[in-house]
Amino acid sequence: QSPGKRESVHWTEFFHQPTAFFTGPAVLARLTRYPVYFARTRRISRGHYHVELIPICETPGSMSEAELIERYVELSEETIRNQPESYLWSNRRWKLAPPYATRDMSSSDLGDTQSKP
Secondary structure, eight states: OOOSSSTTEEEEEETTEEEEEESHHHHHHHHHTOOEEEEEEEEEETTEEEEEEEEEESSTTSSOHHHHHHHHHHHHHHHHHHOGGGSOTTSOTTOSOOTTTTSOOOGGGTTOSSOOO
């Protein structure tokens, strides 16, 4: 899902495209101090799936919000590459343009959790 606003988003590359991610789940993980897991779902056959819980951060507070999001993105890309037919490609993931879209993107532009002027 693509964030609807530029506020409180984390910009990173997702499949080589600048992409906004919600910061809410990472903020909640920090506030609740619960471990964070990625649920990797793999389709076995029609109506049958295998779910694997992969730890992103088992020690609450040991990772920043940005690090949690980056690890989530990494695992998402890996999961989609392994079974691309199971990903909903029509969901307009890249409808929000980065605030720096009018200039050349450099690696230093990625990772900001706030929109730039």
